[in-house]
Amino acid sequence: MRKHITGYSNPTVKYLRSLRDKKHRKRAGQFLVEGLRLLEDARASGRVPRTLVMAEGREHALLGQLEADVIASGGEVIATAPDILSKITGKDNPQSVAGVFDEWDTALTTLDRKAAPIWLVAQALRDPGNLGTMLRTCDAVGAGGLILIDDCADPFSAEAVRASMGAIFTVGLAQARWEEFLPWLRGGSKEHGGQLVAASLRDAVPYREATYAAPCFILVGNESQGLPADYELACDLRVTMPMRGRADSLNAAVAGAVLAYEVLAGLEE
Amino acid sequence: MRKHITGYSNPTVKYLRSLRDKKHRKRAGQFLVEGLRLLEDARASGRVPRTLVMAEGREHALLGQLEADVIASGGEVIATAPDILSKITGKDNPQSVAGVFDEWDTALTTLDRKAAPIWLVAQALRDPGNLGTMLRTCDAVGAGGLILIDDCADPFSAEAVRASMGAIFTVGLAQARWEEFLPWLRGGSKEHGGQLVAASLRDAVPYREATYAAPCFILVGNESQGLPADYELACDLRVTMPMRGRADSLNAAVAGAVLAYEVLAGLEE
Numbered sequence A, B: 001m002r003k004h005i006t007g008y009s010n011p012t013v014k015y016l017r018s019l020r021d022k023k024h025r026k027r028a029g030q031f032l033v034e035g036l037r038l039l040e041d042a043r044a045s046g047r048v049p050r051t052l053v054m055a056e057g058r059e060h061a062l063l064g065q066l067e068a069d070v071i072a073s074g075g076e077v078i079a080t081a082p083d084i085l086s087k088i089t090g091k092d093n094p095q096s097v098a099g100v101f102d103e104w105d106t107a108l109t110t111l112d113r114k115a116a117p118i119w120l121v122a123q124a125l126r127d128p129g130n131l132g133t134m135l136r137t138c139d140a141v142g143a144g145g146l147i148l149i150d151d152c153a154d155p156f157s158a159e160a161v162r163a164s165m166g167a168i169f170t171v172g173l174a175q176a177r178w179e180e181f182l183p184w185l186r187g188g189s190k191e192h193g194g195q196l197v198a199a200s201l202r203d204a205v206p207y208r209e210a211t212y213a214a215p216c217f218i219l220v221g222n223e224s225q226g227l228p229a230d231y232e233l234a235c236d237l238r239v240t241m242p243m244r245g246r247a248d249s250l251n252a253a254v255a256g257a258v259l260a261y262e263v264l265a266g267l268e269e
Helices: A011-018 A022-028 A036-044 A061-072 A082-089 A128-141 A158-163 A178-186 A229-233 A252-268 B011-018 B022-028 B036-044 B061-072 B082-089 B128-141 B158-163 B178-186 B229-233 B252-268
Strands: A002-005 A030-034 A051-055 A076-080 A097-102 A118-123 A145-149 A172-176 A195-199 A216-220 A237-240 B002-005 B030-034 B051-055 B076-080 B097-102 B118-123 B145-149 B172-176 B195-199 B216-220 B237-240
Touching: A011 A022, A011 A082, A022 A030, A030 A036, A030 A082, A030 A158, A036 A061, A036 A097, A051 A061, A051 A082, A061 A076, A061 A097, A082 A097, A118 A128, A118 A252, A128 A145, A128 A158, A128 A252, A128 B252, A145 A178, A172 A178, A195 A252, A216 A252, A252 B128, A252 B252, B011 B022, B011 B082, B022 B030, B030 B036, B030 B082, B030 B158, B036 B061, B036 B097, B051 B061, B051 B082, B061 B076, B061 B097, B082 B097, B118 B128, B118 B252, B128 B145, B128 B158, B128 B252, B145 B178, B172 B178, B195 B252, B216 B252
Parallel strands: A002 A076, A051 A076, A118 A145, A118 A216, A145 A172, A195 A216, A195 A237, B002 B076, B051 B076, B118 B145, B118 B216, B145 B172, B195 B216, B195 B237
Antiparallel strands: A030 A097, A051 A097, B030 B097, B051 B097
């Protein structure tokens, strides 16, 4: 059964709107996903929203199925005016539907490093678009997922979720301090604890001549500072990529992807 | 000599503020660049702002040099309160300085295709962050520049300029319709008109097994639609990249960069 909401000042509207803010997301442990396409990606991955908010008068076959799933799983379906949905999402031209999901556990212990040959690791990644792009790259190269080290953008922000093109629902995700990550990485089996690789200018091997080993963890640093020196030195392998221009850096998500595709090819040789 | 501006409603403040809007940028033929770092990149590339706007009380040695250059080239220097600069840039924590530059000619005829072995070409690229990231990738791989086909984001927007990390000032930039681009490309010399390469799923060669030839033009399509079929078919080479996940696409700037690094390696073998 749908619940109809007509007022801007309805407490549910206020709550949903508050999920645009990281502080409120963390307090609630929930996040908002906008658009039928992302909600379908979630459903294909077995994730059904707790609450579905639909703009009235925008019927769609897939939406009917989604609504049925939400109700079957004990969730709530809310129908409201398009301009209230606009108020919730903060978009002038909102999608016709949004869903509220519980955030999930992103502890390192939820990851199985043997599940995939490649992992991306980002340190202090501040841009949610870069974060989402890296999740999407994980999907493309068949990586196990993305591990966020230190203070990164929130992977459950609308921008990160959107940039992930749904990969947030399909690839692994963990958040950890460096002091937790390194012991976790080194705590694996002797043969395959994991190879930690960073792009670096420090005693580095050309990235196309390096020998990569699975599971290979590709470490990318903060957008403006790069990696701290001691993080770089803790890596098993430092590789260098050609820099032919005036600057000596790439966008973080781009650097991670170029390396990930090289590692993918290297592991398959 | 510095001109001091104290009022929000000053016409110069209004004009500078209007440059945040694409329509006004195109009418004025000018754009605004925020931050000392980007302004220094511009200066290193021989581009001096027409107008320099500085927040009062934020002295800096490099800023003094920049100010001198602006005055020497007949430009104007404006000193104002930090909150007026904030109003101009629309940022809560504005940079302490911004500069107004004339947009430059981005006709295809301004490019010398023999100047570089690699070029990036983006079709209907809508995200200014992706656009700036591609300019930055051009710098990194030593590409001649970025050619924007059909309706793309504005390369002179604040977001594109920022994402380019200064590469907007150092790499080539052209804007053209497909109907202009293709004859220009094919109008080169018989041997080296240019090889047009697209990532594709259509009768494509694995991207690491393909033979690339300079000047190689790497064509990337719109973020959500990809390339139109006839654009793909007009390419000299269609290459395929591994897609191991649920989705069959990468972020546009990421796809361009992975291909560009492969072409760079291929051309050097």
